[in-house]
Amino acid sequence: MDKKIKVPEIFGENVFDGRTMQERLPKKIYNELQKTIENGTDLDSHVAEIVAHEMKEWALEKGATHYTHWFQPLTGFTAEKQDAFISPKKNGGVLMEFSGKELIKGESDGSSFPSGGLRSTFEARGYTAWDCTSPAFIHESPTGAVLCIPTVFFSYTGDALDKKTPLLRSMEVLNKEAMRIVRLFGDNDAKKVNVSVGAEQEYFIVSRDAYLKRKDLIFAGRTLFGAPAPKGQELDDHYFGSIKERILAYMSDLNEELWKLGISAKTQHNEVAPAQHELAPIYDVVNVATDHNQLMMETMKKVALRQNLVCLLNEKPFEGVNGSGKHNNWSMTTDTGVNLLDPGKAPHENRRFLLILAAILKAVDEYAPLLREAAANPGNDHRLGANEAPPAIISVFLGEQLEDVLNQLCEKGEATSSKKGSQVDVGVSTVPTFMKDATDRNRTSPFAFTNNKFEFRMVGSSASIADANTVLNTIVADALGQAADMIEAADNKDMAAHDLTKRWISEHIRIVFNGNGYSEEWIEEAARRGLPNINNTVDAHAALSDPKAIALFERHKVMTRNELISREEVGYETYAKVINVEARTMLDMAKKEILPAVIRYTMTVAKSVNEIEAAGAKPHVQKRILDQCQAHLSDMYKALDDLEEVTQKAASMETGRAQAVFYRDEVVRAMEQLRKPADALEMLVDEKEWPFPTYADLMFNV
Ligand code: ADP
Ligand code: MG
Numbered sequence: 140m141d142k143k144i145k146v147p148e149i150f151g152e153n154v155f156d157g158r159t160m161q162e163r164l165p166k167k168i169y170n171e172l173q174k175t176i177e178n179g180t181d182l183d184s185h186v187a188e189i190v191a192h193e194m195k196e197w198a199l200e201k202g203a204t205h206y207t208h209w210f211q212p213l214t215g216f217t218a219e220k221q222d223a224f225i226s227p228k229k230n231g232g233v234l235m236e237f238s239g240k241e242l243i244k245g246e247s248d249g250s251s252f253p254s255g256g257l258r259s260t261f262e263a264r265g266y267t268a269w270d271c272t273s274p275a276f277i278h279e280s281p282t283g284a285v286l287c288i289p290t291v292f293f294s295y296t297g298d299a300l301d302k303k304t305p306l307l308r309s310m311e312v313l314n315k316e317a318m319r320i321v322r323l324f325g326d327n328d329a330k331k332v333n334v335s336v337g338a339e340q341e342y343f344i345v346s347r348d349a350y351l352k353r354k355d356l357i358f359a360g361r362t363l364f365g366a367p368a369p370k371g372q373e374l375d376d377h378y379f380g381s382i383k384e385r386i387l388a389y390m391s392d393l394n395e396e397l398w399k400l401g402i403s404a405k406t407q408h409n410e411v412a413p414a415q416h417e418l419a420p421i422y423d424v425v426n427v428a429t430d431h432n433q434l435m436m437e438t439m440k441k442v443a444l445r446q447n448l449v450c451l452l453n454e455k456p457f458e459g460v461n462g463s464g465k466h467n468n469w470s471m472t473t474d475t476g477v478n479l480l481d482p483g484k485a486p487h488e489n490r491r492f493l494l495i496l497a498a499i500l501k502a503v504d505e506y507a508p509l510l511r512e513a514a515a516n517p518g519n520d521h522r523l524g525a526n527e528a529p530p531a532i533i534s535v536f537l538g539e540q541l542e543d544v545l546n547q548l549c550e551k552g553e554a555t556s557s558k559k560g561s562q563v564d565v566g567v568s569t570v571p572t573f574m575k576d577a578t579d580r581n582r583t584s585p586f587a588f589t590n591n592k593f594e595f596r597m598v599g600s601s602a603s604i605a606d607a608n609t610v611l612n613t614i615v616a617d618a619l620g621q622a623a624d625m626i627e628a629a630d631n632k633d634m635a636a637h638d639l640t641k642r643w644i645s646e647h648i649r650i651v652f653n654g655n656g657y658s659e660e661w662i663e664e665a666a667r668r669g670l671p672n673i674n675n676t677v678d679a680h681a682a683l684s685d686p687k688a689i690a691l692f693e694r695h696k697v698m699t700r701n702e703l704i705s706r707e708e709v710g711y712e713t714y715a716k717v718i719n720v721e722a723r724t725m726l727d728m729a730k731k732e733i734l735p736a737v738i739r740y741t742m743t744v745a746k747s748v749n750e751i752e753a754a755g756a757k758p759h760v761q762k763r764i765l766d767q768c769q770a771h772l773s774d775m776y777k778a779l780d781d782l783e784e785v786t787q788k789a790a791s792m793e794t795g796r797a798q799a800v801f802y803r804d805e806v807v808r809a810m811e812q813l814r815k816p817a818d819a820l821e822m823l824v825d826e827k828e829w830p831f832p833t834y835a836d837l838m839f840n841v
Contacts, residue, residue, distance in 0.1 A: 142391065144394075146398055149395065149399050150398045151401035153201065153279065153400050153401070154274050154275070154277075155194055155275040155276065156401055160172065163196075163197060164189065168186050168189045172186060172190060172271065176271055176272050177331070177474075179311070182243070184239055185239075187243050191241065194237070194242065194275060195224060195236075195237035198224075199235055202283065203283070203284040204224065204284070205222060205223050205224065205283070205286070206222055206224060206237060206241070206285065207220060207288065208247075209287040209289055209290060210267050210290045211292070211302045211303050211603060211605065212252040212300060212301050213252065214253060215302070215601070217433050217437065219285075222241075224236055242269055242288065243268065244267070244269070245266065245267040246265070246266055246267075247267060248265070250263035252265070252292075253709040253712060253713070254709070255705030255708030256704075256708055257294055257300065257701060257702070257705040264294070264295040265292060265294055265295075267290035268293070269289070269290055270289045270290055270307065270426065272307075272424070275288045289303075289430055290303075291303045291304040298705070302603050302605035303426065305605075305692075305698050305702070306429060306605045306608060306609045308696060308697045310334055310425060312695045312696070312697060313471070313612040314332045316616040316617070317471055317479065317616070317619050318330075319627070320494065320495065320619050321491075323627065323632060326477070330475075332479065333424050333425075333471070333472050333474065334471055334472075334612055335425065335478075335592075336425040336467060336468060336470075336604065336608060337419060337420060337422030337423070337428065337468040338420070338467050338598075339406075339417055339419040339465065339466040339468070340418050340432065340435060340436070340465055341415060341463035341464055341465065342417070342418070342439055342463055343414050343456050343463065344389060344448050344450055344451075345448065345451060345456075345840075346447065346448060346840055346841050347448055347449050350449040353832060353837075354727060354732075354831075355721075355728060358720055358721075359717075359720055359721045359724050360452070360453035360518075360601075361453040361454075361457075361518065362456060362457055362458070362834070363728070364725070364728060364733070364814055364817050364818060365457065365833065365837075366821040367459045367834060368839065370835075370839075371413070371460050372411050372412050372413060377411065377415070379408050379409060383841065385446075385448075385841055386409075386416065388446065389442065389448060390407050390416075392442050393418070393439060393442045400438070402420055402435060403421040403423070404435070405420055406419040407419075410461070411460075412457065412460035412461040418435070418439075422468060422470075425612070429604050429605045432604050436452055436601070440452070451463075452600050452601040453518050454522050454600050454601060455522060458521075459834075461528075462518070462522040462527060462600070464597070464599060465600050466594050466596045466598075467598050467607050467608065467611075468589070468592045468593070468594050469593050469595060470591060470593070471495075471615075479491070479495055480492070480495065480496075480588075481590075482540075486540065487544045487547065487554035488557075490633075490636060490637065490640070493544070493548070493554075493644075494622060494640045496644075497622075498615060498622055498643065499535075499593065499615055500648070500650055500651065501618045501643045503533060503650055504647040504649065504650035505618075506687075507650070507670065507671055508671055508682035508688075509610045509614065509683075509688055509691075510595070510610055510611070511531065511671070511673050511682065512606075512610075512679045512682040512683060513597075513598070513609070514599060514607060514679075515675075515676040515679035516599050516601070516676060516713075516714075517676055517717040519602075523597060526657045528597070529597055530661065531672055531674040532656075532665045532670050532671070533586060533597075533671070534585065534651065534652035534656065535584070535586045535588070536581045536584030536588060536652065536653055542653055545651070549644055557577070560575045560576050561575060581653065581656075584652070584656050585656070609698075613697045616695060617694070618643075622636075625639055626639065649668040649669070676710070676714055677711065677799045677800055677803045680714075681707070681796075683703045683706055683707040689703055708794075708795065710799075711794065711796050711798065712799075714799045714803070715798050718803070719790055719802065721810065722786040722810055725810055725813055728830075729775065729813060733775070733820065736828050736829060736830045738772075739828060741765060741768050741769065743825075744765045744768070747761050764823060768820065772816070772820070775820065778809065778815075778816060779813060781812065782806070782809040782810060785801075785806050785809050
């Protein structure tokens with residue numbers, strides 16, 4: 140191996156981070172900017188001017204010719220419009236310029252971005268504004284480099300048109316309310332509560348040559364036809380299995396790119412399904428983690444292409460094996476380094492922790508549909524509840540130790556002990572005995588407490604983590620705020636906190652479930668407990684216009700009614716568009732590829748029937764194959780007609796909920812009907828005749 144990456148040297152080399160700023164900016168300017176970053180004070184235009192100049196000089200040294208305001212519209216992807224630094228000189232030639240104004244604010248005609256009716260094309264003005272809390276970075280490409288400035292994106296009227304604005308607002312709200320609790324428990328040193336997030340990212344890698352032969356992968360990002368390969372994930376041999384060299388080479392290149400961008404790519408392993416892998420960075424402040432996750436997804440795709448591979452981020456690339464998700468690890472930490480979700484060695488004595496835990500249970504129980512909504516997209520509909528991902532029902536896993544503490548609180552009114560992790564002895568004298576955790580893990584829970592953080596496991600692999608964290612921050616802030624109101628007003632604050640903790644735990648204990656989330660019994664039990672089971676994206680979006688949700692977001696100024704309704708609209712539109720593309724891709728593949736291949740094959744079989752008969756033998760087998768093919772072919776033709784009809788009807792409907800419902804109920808159903816005979820034919824037809832690579836080719840050929 141000749142490649143040696145010097146990680147400490149390259150880490151963050153393409154980021155205008157705190158270290159670079161400190162090196163390059165005059166001390167006073169650096170301090171001013173830090174004040175804005177840390178305390179949210181207004182940025183002085185004089186400061187912006189100097190920062191812009193230094194940022195440009197730095198970018199030019201890195202070979203940048205352009206800059207862009209990098210933002211995250213409601214498509215869930217990132218967007219940019221590049222501008223060259225050039226400014227013509229009077230007597231010919233150019234200067235490379237970049238002003239404070241250009242750094243802080245951009246204007247763009249963003250009318251083609253989804254806005255859910257917040258803006259019509261004739262009121263197209265959209266603005267981008269610098270989010271100085273997430274560092275600028277250099278995007279490298281073979282043709283040059285671009286300075287990317289993380290920004291928020293909003294309309295002329297100040298409505299958020301992106302995923303970042305509400306997230307930033309929610310961070311401020313959580314900080315405010317959590318700080319009240321921190322103070323009430325006697326901490327006078329902390330000045331701020333930050334949300335930390337680490338997002339574990341799952342993905343598939345397939346060969347680019349195979350990918351290019353499948354229109355479904357090209358257009359829909361997932362297979363829409365495909366009989367199962369003889370082998371799937373049943374042997375559990377891929378999960379944590381040794382990683383193939385070609386994949387290791389990919390991971391190595393990917394890590395290098397990510398490290399240059401200051402993304403702390405840390406853990407990599409094979410996942411459950413063949414060709415599936417995972418990458419997790421070390422957690423960071425939530426808005427930076429959100430930007431990093433977007434960059435990570437883009438870099439994953441880019442690096443794969445370089446190596447003649449394709450990275451699939453869709454939630455369900457293949458039927459019959461696991462799909463991909465994203466585990467959103469979430470915690471709250473003070474600027475003095477105290478993790479508010481750390482139960483400590485004796486959770487039963489940790490009153491602050493127990494109050495915060497009670498507030499989180501209340502928040503998740505009361506606003507479960509909002510969390511569910513934040514994980515809703517068409518791809519994820521194939522995962523949630525399909526025994527490979529959490530069920531569509533939101534519940535919280537706490538584990539043995541905490542559940543025991545909560546039970547004591549509810550039953551005895553007081554928790555007096557915490558179960559301890561015991562020693563494990565593996566029975567091999569050379570392996571030391573060690574202390575096991577007080578609690579085992581649970582893989583089936585959508586919202587699991589793991590050591591000192593909550594892991595929200597519903598988010599889809601292709602989705603931005605912004606929505607999930609906006610919801611989490613806001614609902615938890617709301618509950619913490621209510622707690623602070625009550626405790627602040629009480630004469631005996633200890634007593635008030637204790638009583639409130641007890642009350643909220645008993646009121647919301649129904650959300651706690653430590654058992655197997657994949658079981659049928661849980662679905663029934665959850666229904667008895669009155670927990671919502673929202674099993675599809677279209678129904679999930681309705682949570683955004685629920686009056687209780689609107690009141691919540693408006694109360695905290697995280698989103699207005701209009702912003703929420705617009706997001707619901709965008710949800711329906713996106714759903715309809717995605718299913719429409721999938722349906723049209725299926726029609727195209729069925730008509731232009733599968734049917735002709737089957738017809739060719741049946742011709743060959745028919746000829747052989749005739750010839751065998753002419754030779755005086757009985758073509759039993761050939762006839763049976765022919766009959767089976769003909770039967771599936773006619774089913775397929777019928778299903779094709781049906782899909783064509785409903786897709787046309789769906790596309791002609793007015794956009795909105797009714798259209799999305801029609802796509803879900805009629806078009807998706809017709810797609811399933813078309814897939815069945817096509818997949819059956821794949822199992823009958825000569826594989827040399829099959830028009831595109833099979834599941835075996837895709838999942839086992841890298
Ligand atoms: P697991 O074993 O569940 O994969 P890890 O400890 O490897 O857990 O963490 C998974 C992700 O959670 C990583 O991105 C990690 O940085 C992040 N993480 C760890 N601790 C915290 C925390 N306190 N707050 C938020 N994220 C965290
Ligand atoms: Mg994990």
